[in-house]
Amino acid sequence: MSDSIHVEVCYALRDRQEIVQLRLPAGSTVQRAVDASGLLQKHPEIDLAKANKLGVFARLVKADTVLRDKDRVEIYRPLIADPKEVRRKRAEEGKAMKKGGGPAEDAAG
Numbered sequence: 442m443s444d445s446i447h448v449e450v451c452y453a454l455r456d457r458q459e460i461v462q463l464r465l466p467a468g469s470t471v472q473r474a475v476d477a478s479g480l481l482q483k484h485p486e487i488d489l490a491k492a493n494k495l496g497v498f499a500r501l502v503k504a505d506t507v508l509r510d511k512d513r514v515e516i517y518r519p520l521i522a523d524p525k526e527v528r529r530k531r532a533e534e535g536k537a538m539k540k541g542g543g544p545a546e547d548a549a550g
Contacts (some may be wrong), residue, residue: 450519
């Protein structure tokens, strides 16, 4: 078994992706990789305590998760809008359009 692992830490911005390749001691955690990447210093908007989540290959993980060789650590930006809320609003708008937007018909017709 090797004494070190190769991992990358990724932070996606709106217009580009920052990827840092690292060689760390075996048994390193996600937090250690993020700290070693320098991305926290380069992007002070990252707030792992409140706003940003961490993942490994698109699966949410905790900072104390132990990494394996060739893992990809991802720092996720906070969502601008809740996807469930957006879908709910879109569904409500669709129902209103299907019912028709014209004047109400007289029941006596």
